[in-house]
Amino acid sequence: MTISAKNFRELRLEGMRRDFGGMNALKDISLTVRRGEFIALLGPSGCGKSTALNCLAGLLPLTGGSIWLDETRIDHLKPEERGFGMVFQNYALFPHMSLRKNIGFGLRMQKLPREVIDAKVEEALALVRLTKQADKLPGQISGGQQQRVAIARAIVVEPPLVLMDEPLSNLDAKLRLEMRAEIRRIHNMIGCSTIYVTHDQDEALSLADRIVVLREGEMRQVGTPHELYARPAHADVAEFMGYRNILKAQAQSHDGARLRMRVGGAEIAGCAIEATPGRDVIAAMRPEDLTPSDSGPIAASVVSAEYRGRDFYGLARTPEGLELWFRSDIAVRPGEALRLGAPAERVLVYAGGAA
Amino acid sequence: MQGMALTPAAPERARLSQRLARRGFDVTTLLLLPALLFVMALFVYPAIYGLWLSLHPMNGGGALANYINFFSDAYKYDTIFTTLKLAIPVTLVNLLISVPIALRVRHMRYQRILTTILIIPVTLGTVLTAQGMLNYLGPLGWFNRVLMLLGIIHEPVRLVHDFTGVFLSQIVGGFPFCFMLVLSYVTGIDPSLESAAAMLGAGPFARFRHIILPLLGAGLAITFCLAFVQAFAVFPSAVLLGAPSGPTRVIAIAAFHAAYEEYDYSMGSAVAIIMGAVQIIVVMLVMKASSLLYRGPVAGGKG
Amino acid sequence: MTFNNEMGARLWRLAIWVFIGFFIINLVGIIAAVVVDSFGTSWFNSWLPGGFTTSWYSQAWSSFQLGGVLLVTFEVAGAVLLGSALLGVPAAYALARRDFPGKRFVMLIFVLPLIIPPFTYGIPLASVLYKFGLGGTLTGVILANLMPSVPFVIFILVPFIEQIDPRVEAAARVFGAGTGALLRTVMVPLLVPGILAALLLVLVRTIGMFELTFLTAGPGSQTLVVELYYSVFAAGMRANQSIDAMAVIYMATSLICLVIALRFVDPTQIVGRAKRTAH
Numbered sequence: 001m002t003i004s005a006k007n008f009r010e011l012r013l014e015g016m017r018r019d020f021g022g023m024n025a026l027k028d029i030s031l032t033v034r035r036g037e038f039i040a041l042l043g044p045s046g047c048g049k050s051t052a053l054n055c056l057a058g059l060l061p062l063t064g065g066s067i068w069l070d071e072t073r074i075d076h077l078k079p080e081e082r083g084f085g086m087v088f089q090n091y092a093l094f095p096h097m098s099l100r101k102n103i104g105f106g107l108r109m110q111k112l113p114r115e116v117i118d119a120k121v122e123e124a125l126a127l128v129r130l131t132k133q134a135d136k137l138p139g140q141i142s143g144g145q146q147q148r149v150a151i152a153r154a155i156v157v158e159p160p161l162v163l164m165d166e167p168l169s170n171l172d173a174k175l176r177l178e179m180r181a182e183i184r185r186i187h188n189m190i191g192c193s194t195i196y197v198t199h200d201q202d203e204a205l206s207l208a209d210r211i212v213v214l215r216e217g218e219m220r221q222v223g224t225p226h227e228l229y230a231r232p233a234h235a236d237v238a239e240f241m242g243y244r245n246i247l248k249a250q251a252q253s254h255d256g257a258r259l260r261m262r263v264g265g266a267e268i269a270g271c272a273i274e275a276t277p278g279r280d281v282i283a284a285m286r287p288e289d290l291t292p293s294d295s296g297p298i299a300a301s302v303v304s305a306e307y308r309g310r311d312f313y314g315l316a317r318t319p320e321g322l323e324l325w326f327r328s329d330i331a332v333r334p335g336e337a338l339r340l341g342a343p344a345e346r347v348l349v350y351a352g353g354a355a
Numbered sequence: 356m357q358g359m360a361l362t363p364a365a366p367e368r369a370r371l372s373q374r375l376a377r378r379g380f381d382v383t384t385l386l387l388l389p390a391l392l393f394v395m396a397l398f399v400y401p402a403i404y405g406l407w408l409s410l411h412p413m414n415g416g417g418a419l420a421n422y423i424n425f426f427s428d429a430y431k432y433d434t435i436f437t438t439l440k441l442a443i444p445v446t447l448v449n450l451l452i453s454v455p456i457a458l459r460v461r462h463m464r465y466q467r468i469l470t471t472i473l474i475i476p477v478t479l480g481t482v483l484t485a486q487g488m489l490n491y492l493g494p495l496g497w498f499n500r501v502l503m504l505l506g507i508i509h510e511p512v513r514l515v516h517d518f519t520g521v522f523l524s525q526i527v528g529g530f531p532f533c534f535m536l537v538l539s540y541v542t543g544i545d546p547s548l549e550s551a552a553a554m555l556g557a558g559p560f561a562r563f564r565h566i567i568l569p570l571l572g573a574g575l576a577i578t579f580c581l582a583f584v585q586a587f588a589v590f591p592s593a594v595l596l597g598a599p600s601g602p603t604r605v606i607a608i609a610a611f612h613a614a615y616e617e618y619d620y621s622m623g624s625a626v627a628i629i630m631g632a633v634q635i636i637v638v639m640l641v642m643k644a645s646s647l648l649y650r651g652p653v654a655g656g657k658g
Numbered sequence: 659m660t661f662n663n664e665m666g667a668r669l670w671r672l673a674i675w676v677f678i679g680f681f682i683i684n685l686v687g688i689i690a691a692v693v694v695d696s697f698g699t700s701w702f703n704s705w706l707p708g709g710f711t712t713s714w715y716s717q718a719w720s721s722f723q724l725g726g727v728l729l730v731t732f733e734v735a736g737a738v739l740l741g742s743a744l745l746g747v748p749a750a751y752a753l754a755r756r757d758f759p760g761k762r763f764v765m766l767i768f769v770l771p772l773i774i775p776p777f778t779y780g781i782p783l784a785s786v787l788y789k790f791g792l793g794g795t796l797t798g799v800i801l802a803n804l805m806p807s808v809p810f811v812i813f814i815l816v817p818f819i820e821q822i823d824p825r826v827e828a829a830a831r832v833f834g835a836g837t838g839a840l841l842r843t844v845m846v847p848l849l850v851p852g853i854l855a856a857l858l859l860v861l862v863r864t865i866g867m868f869e870l871t872f873l874t875a876g877p878g879s880q881t882l883v884v885e886l887y888y889s890v891f892a893a894g895m896r897a898n899q900s901i902d903a904m905a906v907i908y909m910a911t912s913l914i915c916l917v918i919a920l921r922f923v924d925p926t927q928i929v930g931r932a933k934r935t936a937h
Contacts, residue, residue: 059550079553092551096569096649105565106555139652157555384756390749390808391764397783397805398771404789405782452677459674471920472682478916479689479909480866482887486905487688489890490695490898495703497687527685559667581773588775591868595890607777615873620785627781634778 003123004191006083008070008160010034011193016075017064018048018055018217025051026217028065033193035160038184040208041197044240048217049197053163056195058082069160080109085154085162085192089169091146093138099149100125100134106157124156127186144175151183155190162187164196168203180206201241205229213237231273235282235350243284244325248352251281259349264320266298270347280352287313287325289346292332296341300324305332316340409625421625431626434606435633441518441593441605442586445525449533450579457538458567470538473531484527485595489515492523520596521603525586533582540574541567544653570653576645580638587634606630689909696902718903721896722885730796731881731911734871735864737800738807739857745804746811747853753812754819768809776806776869784873794876802874803864810863811856818852851922858919865912882908 016029026048033039041049054060056067058079067075074082085106094102103124107117125131128148133141138149147167154162167183168176184207187194198204204211205225213220213228221233232238239246249261249268257272261281270283300316303323312328316338326340375381412420425431460466476484492498494511502508514520544567552562590607597603610630614623696714698707718724753761771779783802784793792798830844868883875884886908889901 057550057554059553078558079550080556080558082554083556084554086551086554088547088551090545090547092545092547094548094552094566095652105552105557109552109556109561153551153555163554378759380758381756384752384758386748387752387764390745390812391767393745393808394767394771394805397786397801398779399767401782401786402779404786405779408782408785455670456674456678459671469678472685474916474920475689475913476685478862478866478912480868480883480912482868482883482890483692483905483909484688486886486890486901487692489893490691490902491684491688497691497705498684500705527688530681584773584778585775588777588869590777591872591887595887610777610781611873614781614784620781620788623781624785627778631774631778634774 003120003127003156003158003189006158006160008035010070011161012068013056013065014068015065016052016055016062016067018051018060019063020051024217026055029219030065031212031219031222033161033195035193036191038187038194038196038207038209040204040211041195041214042201042204042211042240043199043214045199047214049199049214050165051217052214053165053195053197056161057084057086057163083157083159085157085159087147087150087154087162087164087167089165089167091138091150091167091170093146093149093153095138098135098137099130099141102138102149103153103156105153110157120156124152127155127189128152128182143171144179147171147179148182151186155186155192158190159192162190162192162194164194166197166199168198168200176203183207213240215240232284232348233273235284238284238348238350242286243348244287245283245285245290247283247285247322247324249281249283249349250279251276251349258344261349263298264318264322266318268297268341268347269344270349271345272349274350276349276351278352282350282352284348284350285324285342285346288327289342290324290326290340291342292326292328292330292338293341294339296339298324298340300338300340302332302334302336302338304334307331405624406628408621409628411621413619413621421622422629424622425625425629431609434604434609435629437603438587438589438605438607439633441521441525441589441603442583445522445529445586446533446579446583449526449529449582450537450575452530453533453537453578454541454571454575457534457541458563461538461542466538470535473534476527477531481524481528481589481591482595484524485592488520488524488527488596492520515596516598518597518602521589521593524592524596525589528592529582529586532585533578536578536581537571537575540571540578543574544570569649572648573645573650576641576648580641583637583641584634587637588630606633692902692905692909695899696906698899701899714897714899714903715907717897718900718907721900722889722904724882724885724904724907726878727880727882727885728907728911730879731865733796734800734803734881735861738803738864739860741800741804742807742811742860743853743857745808746856747815747849749808750812750815751819754816755824768812771806771809772813776867777873780869780873783870787874793874794879796879798874799871799879799881802870803867805870806867807860807864810860814856814859815849815852818856819849822848855919855922858915858922862912862915862919865915882911 011033013029013031013033016026017024018026029052031039041052043049051060055062055075058075058077058081062075065075066073094105097105100121104117104121107120112120122131125134128151130141130145130148130152133145138146141149147170150167164183168179171179180203183194183196196204196207205228208225210222210224211228212222215236221228221237223233228237228241232241232243235246247263249263252260252262252267254272258269259272259276259281260267260269261283263283268283272281298318300318300322303315303317305312305314305328312330312332314326314328314332316324316326318324324340332338372381409421410418412418412424414420417423460469463469490496492514494513498514499508499511503511514523548566548570549562552566557565588607589605590611593599593603593605593608599608606626607630610623610626613619613626694707695701697710697712699709699711701707753765780802783805787793787798787802792801826844826848827840830840835843865881866883867881868887871881872884872887875881880888882904886901886904889896889904893901
């Protein structure tokens with residue numbers, strides 16, 4: 001016997017909405033999740049990602065749209081009728097039940113024969129490597145172990161879909177890295193689909209097959225980690241994905257998607273990600289891509305620099321007062337003058353106005 | 356010379372205060388003393404004095420004469436059963452209606468208004484409630500009138516100066532107390548535990564049976580004990596609303612009668628001690644039974 | 659199936675609201691019966707009294723000597739407030755800030771008077787007070803009422819003080835505050851809300867405390883609630899309306915105190931705290 005997700009083709013969200021107290025907590029979320037896919041819902045706090053997850057779970061009612069599992073409409077079903085697995089942010093382990101009882105709870109609710117329950121629980125315990133602790137209470141084990149119990153409890157019922165609500169946010173940095181690998185390993189083994197809510201873009205990039213960026217209840221971009229990392233569709237997504245330098249610029253000349261623009265006193269090249277009708281544009285650069293070189297177009301002086309082992313991270317200021325984050329392979333000192341530049345394809349240009 | 360004489364003593368004293376400080380006794384701890392002495396003088400001492408007094412009967416006849424007297428006179432020892440017959444059903448009813456209501460009310464927005472309304476009978480106290488119920492439930496009161504108007508009854512039912520009156524007054528006063536205790540236990544249960552159970556396929560009844568009830572068990576036992584001891588010591592409503600010489604002759608009346616009407620403080624203390632002993636026995640039985648239940652944190656892990 | 663579940667859930671919800679409604683209606687009825695009767699001229703076998711008057715109040719005031727009774731009530735309440743603050747606040751501070759051997763035992767001694775009903779320990783307490791010649795005096799009534807109030811203040815204040823970070827005190831010391839300055843500038847401002855809340859509840863409790871006052875008071879040291887008990891007990895000696903007028907005066911006194919108290923404290927929190935300490 002092995003734990004493996006129930007068979008299904010896809011989960012479809014069609015125009016999922018939730019209005020609460022006159023506010024749109026979620027606006028028209030449409031998404032198709034294939035079987036076995038790992039989706040990360042990424043966004044800052046208050047962006048609606050937890051609301052979206054609770055709507056999927058059935059813990060919050062929708063105010064519009066529908067949810068489909070293949071040909072079955074499920075958005076009117078109660079949480080207990082949907083058969084999804086869920087890992088809560090605080091784990092929500094039943095404090096009065098042993099780990100074994102916690103993990104077997106969903107199976108007992110399905111009224112499966114005892115031998116089947118025992119066998120599956122044993123297997124789930126082995127999967128999360130907690131066989132030895134099986135008879136302890138949740139209060140007697142560490143945070144990382146509680147986390148693993150929560151995952152085992154969610155997957156042992158072989159759900160088509162597992163929902164995870166910032167499951168790693170209560171763990172320390174080292175454990176977080178370990179558990180990341182663990183979650184992906186279990187996901188691959190079970191073959192379920194996973195929807196994973198997080199505000200940490202590293203987590204989303206390393207875990208997900210596709211990332212959905214949410215902001216103010218709206219889907220801003222859906223794409224693979226690489227797409228999001230390399231080509232964020234909007235300036236706000238770029239900012240969230242680690243493009244720390246978001247600069248106002250004036251377009252000078254176009255050449256297809258390539259364009260030249262003025263930033264402060266310098267003229268730099270970049271490539272447009274969206275249509276830039278006006279002269280005012282926004283240039284987004286990662287600190288990693290902005291490096292000192294003799295031919296760099298931007299003159300600036302170093303404000304501060306931080307040694308990071310292999311290289312330096314620094315903040316520089318141009319004579320016009322623009323502040324730029326940059327990376328350098330060689331040591332830089334505060335007060336030092338330098339010229340900064342980035343390859344044109346790594347300078348992303350968005351329509352201006354807002355920022 | 357004086358300095359010389361004091362020098363050896365000083366380090367000695369410092370060491371003593373250090374030793375005390377290491378065990379947690381310092382000037383701040385001493386702030387406790389006045390209150391502790393006060394409670395010792397007015398609670399612990401009277402309890403011991405009461406016990407001593409009860410063993411020195413006013414009319415002589417051996418240390419246990421008061422107790423022998425109490426347990427050989429059916430009119431006296433029956434008060435224990437009369438009181439139990441009142442207190443146990445009242446406490447159970449209050450507890451049983453408190454649980455579903457607390458579960459319903461905990462997510463409610465106007466919770467505070469409801470708790471404020473419910474705290475009123477607790478504040479007004481049993482004496483005022485008794486006077487109100489004499490008017491309200493009396494044969495010519497509004498309650499009987501409404502029932503007659505609705506055609507449910509044809510002549511007034513006897514609700515006061517009887518067991519029913521005391522029973523109802525104990526619900527009016529006891530239900531809010533139970534309800535608020537249960538509500539505070541219920542709101543202590545992490546709501547995500549119920550969500551988690553629902554996600555695992557547990558319907559409303561299964562969630563109550565497997566999650567809420569086990570987590571609430573110890574709290575319900577404590578609520579039962581606290582409410583029971585209050586109900587067991589019922590006095591004003593048993594006198595004013597009940598039939599104090601008959602079906603609601605509770606043990607507090609027997610104690611009061613001995614001490615204040617027969618001026619036998621020795622016997623009065625003996626009855627008070629029997630009253631306390633019955634309360635302790637019931638509480639110990641309930642706590643013993645509830646020790647089999649889960650007791651521990653009711654939150655779902657860290658965070 | 660779903661339909662049945664839905665119906666069941668709805669019926670269940672309805673039943674709960676009906677019970678709450680029924681309880682509140684009867685509660686209002688009980689209180690309104692007293693109020694209406696106290697303003698009625700004569701009320702016999704009808705929905706409402708024949709006419710309305712306020713004369714029962716003046717009659718109750720003079721025949722029960724309510725002026726003196728109210729004075730005694732507030733003297734007792736005031737003295738209990740002061741005493742429970744003086745004894746309770748320092749003790750609560752010590753219990754919140756220090757751990758020492760025997761702390762659990764001390765806590766047990768403080769929690770017992772709160773759990774055990776007053777009628778159980780009232781008779782032995784009264785016999786001790788009579789033994790020292792305090793029975794039936796104002797001092798005796800004050801001491802008896804102070805007895806459960808001191809632990810009550812302690813149990814409300816201990817969690818309140820515990821949630822004030824001790825590092826705040828440490829910081830004040832580090833920045834040069836002496837004990838006097840520490841109390842004046844840091845502790846008192848932080849503690850005042852909690853002390854106020856505790857004392858308001860003590861006030862409400864003391865006004866409503868029947869049993870201990872009843873068992874220890876003599877002529878001239880009876881509070882309003884005991885006076886009310888005697889007049890209800892001796893019903894028939896005076897007109898029922900007159901008793902109801904006194905009941906309304908008592909009700910107004912304690913409700914005013916309750917309303918003031920509720921502006922500062924949430925009852926569920928208090929009960930919740932009391933319950934946690936009762937573990």
